Amino acid sequence: MSFQLTEEQKMVRLMARDFAGKELEPMAAQRDKEEIFPMDVVKKMGELGLLGMMVPDEYGGAGAGAVSYCLALQEIAYACASTAVTMSVANLSTEPLLRFGDETQKTRYLLKLAQGELLGCFALTEPGAGSDPGSLSMSAEDKRDHYLINGTKVFITHGQYADVVNLIARTGPEKGSRGLSTFIVEKGTPGFSVGSREDKLGLRASNTVELLFSDCKVPKENLVGKPGAGFKIAMIALDSGRIGIASQALGITRACLDESIRYAKGRKQFGKAISSFEAIQWMIADMATGIEAANWLILSAAWRKDQGLPFTKEASMAKLFTSELANKSAYLALQIHGGYGYLKDFKVERLYRDARATTIYEGTSEIQRLVIARNLLKEHA
């Protein structure tokens, strides 16, 4: 048993903290207010390797592993949760190619995604298929030398800015999850366009759009993995994604705690700092205890991934626990701030809105429980 991060992991965390403190924190509130997607910062992150952290060296990635990835993403989220979801989705978008892409696809796309030359997004959700992606209806008809794609994706993170899309569509007549396949589609492919941009509660400096496909021809060689393997590929990518979202949620929670302590020590009522009231102390204690628990849940899932062990259940547990914790903590942090917490002048107002998405995307809390329970029941079958 060892509770020690390696020297390398500690340094990655420090580097990410340095980056977040200088490049993100100072502008985060303004970007949120004005809904500015920070393409310049995202570009810098790409060049540093922060968008391809789990891609090994030979494919141009940082080769830093899942534990380092979690530590870095937390630091980014602490400063700006919007940029953290961008980072999370960009990293997730390398996973299908890394695990299932052929060598040509890897040199053509993965290398550039990992080095930040291309930005990737991940398009699974449709208007009629959210928690149940197996029911999605976007069609990819096999036309011998290409696939013909028709349909609409919704809620696609940075879809407007992405150079390539990981697209899950239906290739076979089989019902449900079995007839799905994964494609890599380049921006600018005729028939592919960006639809409306969503006006969101939080994460307003991240970009969320519809993607429209109308008789869009995608070359045969852009099929990733085998036809019919699309669902499996998406689920494997989401396992990694969930560790990322858990880390994002933990970064938000840590920010909630720090903002709370700072405010509670400074704010005086009844002649005393409100931090001297037991009711406030309990809130702070609950947040801090949650952070400790979440940290180990996340690290344990990430460590399992780095060791090549199964981690689906652990990733879901980490995502479920931490995203719920982020919401509870944002609630408490706002409570500690009183009326001021309800104002845009204070960071907790943004944290409160940003935290909300974490129990929804990459599988709602209900879906995480389903995944956890199914895995447990299978283990005991």
Add this chain to the structure above:
Amino acid sequence: MNIVVCVKQVPDTSDPDTEVHIDGTGRGVDQSKFSFVINDADNYAVEEAILLKEKHGGEVTVVNIGGEAANQVIRMALAKGGDGAVRLDDESFVYSDVVATARLLKSAIKDLGCDLVLTGCMASDDGYGAVGIALAQMLEVPHAAYVKTVEVVDDKKLKVGRELEGGLLEMNEIEMPCLLAIQTGGNEPRYASFKGIREASKKEIKVMDLAATGLSADEVGESGSVAVMTQYSVPEVGDLAEMIEGDPAETSAKLANILKEKGLV
């Protein structure tokens, strides 16, 4: 061109929550709640060293006085492009003043055969701003302080720009070997790369204790110092300063009143 760059680990005072409390001895501050970072000016010195190395070749050696905790600052400098590192660490080094500190740094630098020594122009914690200059004296090399730009003229000479009041740049030629105390803002310190981090995490940091420096105990620490720091104290609230108390709504109202009364707005 072989370069030595001296780096100091200091409390991170960019965090507004950093509270400085004098410790029980009265001669130190409670460090337990600080997070530590590289001294700001030293960060620019590291960047300058690496830029020069990238352009003109050679090696960069990072030198630090500090305990094991300082390894993180050293390793970060290695990850950005440093080649080797020395950390001077011994109980007897505590309370070293400018002179004793420079003497310690010299002991680590003198045998490295470098062409250029870079330091930050000032440390953000004690604010002496003199270690670089004292070190240059001891190494018997010329120096320039508050340096913002460095250009290589030939393999013997540098052209350096010193930042003066009002941002005025004073250009000087200086012969190598020499020492430059680097001012902030002259370059853009990079972030460590993953490759650099991986390599740096495996690099050895050479540790020098008192015996390894070849110095005697009365040349270091308090006994080796010219100036002895006796005590820290928190300034008393003077009569002339009025401390406004209350929550933000009250304090801002009071402040507005004072400004109005004095006819300042």
